[in-house]
Amino acid sequence: MRGGGAALMFCELLMAATLGAQELTAIGPDPAQVQLGRAAIVKLSVGVARTDAALGPLPKIDGLEVAGGPPVETGTDPLTTTWTLRLSPRRPGVFHIPPFLVDAGGRTLKSEPMELSVTDDPTGAKYAFVEAWTPRGTYYVAEPIPVTVRFGIDAKFLAENVSQLFRRKLDVPAQLRAPWLEKMEGASVRAPSVSAARQSFVLNDHVAAVEIAGERIVDGRTFTVFQLMRTYATDRVGELVIPEPLLRFAYATRFREDFISGRVPSDHHEAFVGGDRVVLDVRPLPEIDRPTTFTGAVGIFTLRAQASVTELNAGETMQLVLRISGDGVPKTIRPPRLDPLPGFHVQGMIKSEDGDGLAFTYEIVPLNGSVVRVPPVPFTFFDPGPPAVYRTVRTAAIPLVVHGEPGEVPGMPAPEVSEAVAVPGVDDIYGLKTATSPDGDDGGITDALLLSVMVLPSALAGAVLIFLRARDRERRDPAGVRARRALSVFRAAAGRPGADLREALAGYVAARLRCPTPAVIAPGLGARLRAADIDGELADRAAEFLEGLVAEGYGSPLKSDGDVVTLVEDLEAGFSSGGRRG
Amino acid sequence: MSAYLLVTLVAALGPTSHFERGLAAYDAGQFDRARSAFTAALADAGVAQGPILYNIGNCAYRQGRHAEAVLFYRRALLRMPRDEEVTFNLRRVEAHLGIDGASDRSFEAIVLGVVDTMTPAEGLLLVGVLQVAGFLALVVWRRRRGVRLAMGAAVVVALLGGARLVYRQWYAPPSGVVLSEEIALRAQPHASLPATLELRAGEVVTVEESSDRWMWVVHARGCCLTRRVGVGVVD
Numbered sequence: 001m002r003g004g005g006a007a008l009m010f011c012e013l014l015m016a017a018t019l020g021a022q023e024l025t026a027i028g029p030d031p032a033q034v035q036l037g038r039a040a041i042v043k044l045s046v047g048v049a050r051t052d053a054a055l056g057p058l059p060k061i062d063g064l065e066v067a068g069g070p071p072v073e074t075g076t077d078p079l080t081t082t083w084t085l086r087l088s089p090r091r092p093g094v095f096h097i098p099p100f101l102v103d104a105g106g107r108t109l110k111s112e113p114m115e116l117s118v119t120d121d122p123t124g125a126k127y128a129f130v131e132a133w134t135p136r137g138t139y140y141v142a143e144p145i146p147v148t149v150r151f152g153i154d155a156k157f158l159a160e161n162v163s164q165l166f167r168r169k170l171d172v173p174a175q176l177r178a179p180w181l182e183k184m185e186g187a188s189v190r191a192p193s194v195s196a197a198r199q200s201f202v203l204n205d206h207v208a209a210v211e212i213a214g215e216r217i218v219d220g221r222t223f224t225v226f227q228l229m230r231t232y233a234t235d236r237v238g239e240l241v242i243p244e245p246l247l248r249f250a251y252a253t254r255f256r257e258d259f260i261s262g263r264v265p266s267d268h269h270e271a272f273v274g275g276d277r278v279v280l281d282v283r284p285l286p287e288i289d290r291p292t293t294f295t296g297a298v299g300i301f302t303l304r305a306q307a308s309v310t311e312l313n314a315g316e317t318m319q320l321v322l323r324i325s326g327d328g329v330p331k332t333i334r335p336p337r338l339d340p341l342p343g344f345h346v347q348g349m350i351k352s353e354d355g356d357g358l359a360f361t362y363e364i365v366p367l368n369g370s371v372v373r374v375p376p377v378p379f380t381f382f383d384p385g386p387p388a389v390y391r392t393v394r395t396a397a398i399p400l401v402v403h404g405e406p407g408e409v410p411g412m413p414a415p416e417v418s419e420a421v422a423v424p425g426v427d428d429i430y431g432l433k434t435a436t437s438p439d440g441d442d443g444g445i446t447d448a449l450l451l452s453v454m455v456l457p458s459a460l461a462g463a464v465l466i467f468l469r470a471r472d473r474e475r476r477d478p479a480g481v482r483a484r485r486a487l488s489v490f491r492a493a494a495g496r497p498g499a500d501l502r503e504a505l506a507g508y509v510a511a512r513l514r515c516p517t518p519a520v521i522a523p524g525l526g527a528r529l530r531a532a533d534i535d536g537e538l539a540d541r542a543a544e545f546l547e548g549l550v551a552e553g554y555g556s557p558l559k560s561d562g563d564v565v566t567l568v569e570d571l572e573a574g575f576s577s578g579g580r581r582g
Numbered sequence: 583m584s585a586y587l588l589v590t591l592v593a594a595l596g597p598t599s600h601f602e603r604g605l606a607a608y609d610a611g612q613f614d615r616a617r618s619a620f621t622a623a624l625a626d627a628g629v630a631q632g633p634i635l636y637n638i639g640n641c642a643y644r645q646g647r648h649a650e651a652v653l654f655y656r657r658a659l660l661r662m663p664r665d666e667e668v669t670f671n672l673r674r675v676e677a678h679l680g681i682d683g684a685s686d687r688s689f690e691a692i693v694l695g696v697v698d699t700m701t702p703a704e705g706l707l708l709v710g711v712l713q714v715a716g717f718l719a720l721v722v723w724r725r726r727r728g729v730r731l732a733m734g735a736a737v738v739v740a741l742l743g744g745a746r747l748v749y750r751q752w753y754a755p756p757s758g759v760v761l762s763e764e765i766a767l768r769a770q771p772h773a774s775l776p777a778t779l780e781l782r783a784g785e786v787v788t789v790e791e792s793s794d795r796w797m798w799v800v801h802a803r804g805c806c807l808t809r810r811v812g813v814g815v816v817d
Contacts, residue, residue, distance in 0.1 A: 213764075
C-alpha cells in the first residue's frame with residue numbers, strides 16, 4: 001500500500017512537471033508601437049512537440065491583419081514549438097488583441113491579452129491619401145454596390161521624389177493593399193467590363209491597372225488622383241464593411257546624376273497611408289407588393305425579345321431569346337417565367353452571359369396554325385430607386401406566321417392583382433410623347449420677327465402721336481391753318497403755267513391779315529401790313545401791288561408772275577419772322 | 583379575315599417615319615434603337631423638336647444614361663417650358679443623379695422664371711399685344727389719367743418683357759449639362775494644370791465661351807475652363 005502511494009505521488013509530480021512545460025509563452029508585440037504600414041511580431045511558444053500542438057483560430061480585429069506562420073520546433077530538452085505571428089495594421093490607433101489560443105496535448109492554453117499602438121506615417125499622411133467611396137450608405141440585398149477606391153499622391157512629390165517600389169518599373173510606383181478589391185467574404189466582386197484603367201501599379205501582390213482620375217486640391221496642394229472601381233453585391237442582410245485600404249509607396253530625398261540612367265535616387269524610404277473603412281447598411285428586399293413574377297433582379301434593367309424565325313410550321317421548334325441588360329448582378333437573376341406561354345409549348349431554356357448582358361434562350365414550339373405572335377413576356381425586377389419599387393417590363397409581341405391546322409390559342413393571363421406597376425408621374429417617368437406637331441412650331445422666333453415686334457408698335461405709336469399733336473395744334477390755330485392753306489393754294493397756282501395768281505395772292509394776304517379777301521382791297525393796306533411786322537418797303541410794295549389788282553380789273557396790265565411769286569415769298573418770310581418774334 | 587389581313591399588312595409595312603419607328607422600338611424595349619430613330623427624326627424637316635428631344639431623354643433614362651437624359655430633357659424644356667411631363671422626368675432623373683433640383687429663390691429669379699415659362703413665340707405675342715394695346719389705349723384715352731397710367735405700365739411691362747426676349751435671343755449664353763461622371767475645371771486650358779473645381783454628372787453650368795476643345799463655364803461654385811467633350815450644350 002505504501003509502494004502504491006509513492007507511485008501515485010511520482011505520477012502527480014511528473015504531471016505537474018509536464019503541465020509546467022506546457023505553459024504558453026507569448027512575446028510581443030514587438031515593437032509595441034509601430035507606424036502605419038509596418039508590422040509587429042508576436043511569438044507564441046509552448047514546450048511540446050510540434051505534432052502535439054496546434055494554434056487556435058486567429059482573432060479577427062478590425063483594422064488589424066493577423067497572419068500566422070508554420071510552427072517551428074527548437075531545442076531538444078526541453079522541446080519548444082514556436083509560432084511567429086505577424087500583425088499588420090491598416091489604420092492608426094490602439095488595437096486590443098485578445099488572447100491567442102494554443103491546443104497542447106489536449107489542453108487549451110491562452111496567452112495574456114496584448115495591445116498594439118499604431119501611429120500615422122507622417123510622410124505618407126503628408127504626401128498621399130487613399131479612400132474608398134460609395135454613392136450611398138444604404139443598399140438592398142443583391143443590389144449592385146459601386147465602390148470607387150481613389151488614391152492620390154502630391155503631384156510635385158510624385159514627380160520629384162517618388163521612386164520605384166519594385167524592380168519592375170511601374171507607371172504609378174505605388175502598392176495598394178486592399179484584398180477586398182479581389183475577394184470579399186459575403187459579397188461578390190465584379191470589375192468593370194470596360195475600364196479606362198491604363199496605368200500600371202501594384203494591387204495587393206500583383207501588377208494591375210489604375211485609371212487617372214484627375215487632380216484634387218487639398219490645402220493648396222495638388223494631388224494626382226488615381227482610381228479603380230468595383231461592383232459588389234451581397235445576399236447578406238446587415239452591415240457590409242469595406243475595410244481600410246492601405247497605400248504604400250517609396251521615395252528618395254537625395255539623387256545623383258547617372259550618365260546612363262539619369263537621375264538616380266541615392267536613398268530609399270517607404271511611406272504608408274491608410275484610408276477609412278466604409279460601413280454599408282444592407283437591407284432586405286421589401287416583401288410588400290412583391291410580385292410573384294419577381295426574378296430576383298435588383299437594379300434597372302431593359303428587356304428585349306428576339307425570335308429565331310418569323311415563319312414556321314406548327315410543331316417545329318424555334319428559339320426565343322430574352323436579352324436582359326442593366327446594372328444588376330446576373331447570377332442572382334432567375335429566368336422569366338414563360339409557362340404558360342399561350343399557343344406554345346416550352347421545351348427548355350439555356351442561360352448565357354456576355355458583354356451585352358444576360359440572355360435566356362428558350363426553345364419553344366407553336367402548337368397550331370392559329371398562333372400569330374409570340375406573346376409579350378413579363379420581367380419583374382426591383383428598382384432600388386428612389387423610390388424603391390418593383391417594376392414589371394414586357395417585351396413587345398413578335399408577329400409570327402405559323403403554317404398548320406388552326407386550333408385554340410388562349411389569351412395571356414391577366415396580370416396578378418398583387419403586381420405593383422410603376423405609375424408614371426408618381427414613381428416612374430412619364431412615357432413617350434406620341435405626337436409631334438407637323439408644322440415644326442417649337443415656339444422659336446426669327447430675329448426679324450423679334451425686331452419687328454419690338455420696333456414697329458413703338459414707331460407706329462410715335463407716328464400716330466405726331467399726327468394727333470399736329471392735328472391738335474391746327475385745331476388751336478385756325479388762322480394759321482388758313483394762312484398755310486392759302487400759301488399752298490398760291491404755290492400750287494404758281495406752279496401751273498398760265499394760272500391766274502391774282503386771286504390766290506389776295507386770298508393769301510387776307511389769310512395772313514385774318515380778314516376776308518375783299519377786305520384786302522382797301523386803303524391803308526400798307527399800314528396794316530406794317531402793323532403785322534412786315535418790313536415797310538415790302539408792305540408798300542405789296543399794297544401797291546394789290547392796288548394794281550383793282551386797276552387790272554379795269555384793264556391795267558399786271559406785273560409779271562415772277563414778281564408776284566417773289567412778293568409772296570418775301571411776305572411769307574416776313575410773316576414767319578414776325579410770327580416767331582411775336 | 584379582312585381585319586386580320588389589315589393587321590398583318592400594317593405589321594408588315596411597319597412604322598413609316600423615324601418618329602414612329604422610335605415609338606415602336608421604345609415599346610419593344612429596344613431603347614438604343616429607339617434613340618437612333620428619334621435622333622434621325624430630329625433631322626426631319628418641319629417637325630417640332632420638343633417632343634422628340636423629350637423622347638430621346640426617355641430613351642437615355644431607360645438606358646441608364648442619366649446625365650444625357652438631363653441634357654435632352656433640358657433641351658426639350660427650352661421648347662416646351664410648361665410641359666409638366668418634361669419637368670417631372672427631369673426632376674426624377676436629377677434625383678437619380680443626386681442633384682439638388684432646388685432653384686434660386688430670389689425675387690429676380692422668380693420673376694425671370696415666370697417670364698421664361700413662355701416659349702419665345704408666346705412671349706413675343708404677349709409683348710406685341712401688350713405694346714399695341716398699351717399704345718392704342720394711350721392714344722385713344724390719352725387725356726384720362728388712370729387709363730394713361732395703366733396703359734403706360736402695360737407698355738413698360740411689354741418693353742421689359744421684350745428686353746428679356748432680346749437678351750434670350752441674342753445675348754444669353756447657353757447652359758450646359760455635365761455628361762461625364764466627373765469633370766475638372768481648370769484656370770488654363772491645359773490638362774496638366776491642377777483642377778480648381780470638380781463637377782458631377784448632371785450638374786448644370788452656363789457656357790460663356792467655347793472652342794473646339796475647351797469651354798469656359800460658370801457654375802454657382804465658380805467658373806473655369808473644362809474640356810468640351812464632358813459638357814453637353816442645351817440648345
